[in-house]
Amino acid sequence: MSHPRPLAILGGTFDPVHHGHLRAAWEAAEALDADVRMVPARTPPHRPPPIADAAGRVALLRAALEGQDRLVLDTRELERDGPSYTVDTLASLRAELGPERPLVLLVGADAFAGLSAWHLWRDLFGLAHIGVLTRPGGGHALPADLEAFVSGRRADRVHGPAGSVVDIAITPLDIAATAIRESFAGGGEPRYLMPSACFDDPALLEPYRALGR
């Protein structure tokens, strides 16, 4: 029987999307032989509200993803009311994919180290694998409860629908949305940190340019 290709998801605020997100997603897609859904968050519970509203962040993602079909926009969190828990997003994807297809939640190594603070974190492993985006040479120390839970789950590659932890080595690009917003706020034009398509329609970047006025 042939094995279904994994589907991976990368959540984030994407305020705005940049080449750091896109390369990480692309490298994970190649490493896992997966497609990747980019899942913008509606109202992240523990952060100040995004500069661009949901429609604006989606429009930038659409522009950024143009011309390829391996990284795909998924707006399910924007269609639900209120902040979304990852466990709910994975459950909704799992319902759509059926029980067999490998599903991989991509998280940065720093976020992974804080996983045991997430809502119903142990349930994540019943729904998906976790792909930890790891910088070369970088392993974050894990708190004891998380280490104990994941130590028997580490694997070299995903196998089966869910349940393991796989490190995915990615090339770090030192790009952050915070620095991009700061550049706009200072009247700058942060080209080449984001796809040029994001600059094609001036309306797309207006919420960020307004920071500088």
Ligand code: ATP
């Ligand atoms: P901010 O600067 O506003 O905190 P950010 O650039 O870190 O934003 P997020 O939307 O918070 O972007 O990131 C979404 C996901 O992408 C997270 O899992 C994050 O770890 C990952 N990510 C962000 N920037 C990079 C990067 N340069 N390289 C690899 N992964 C990244």
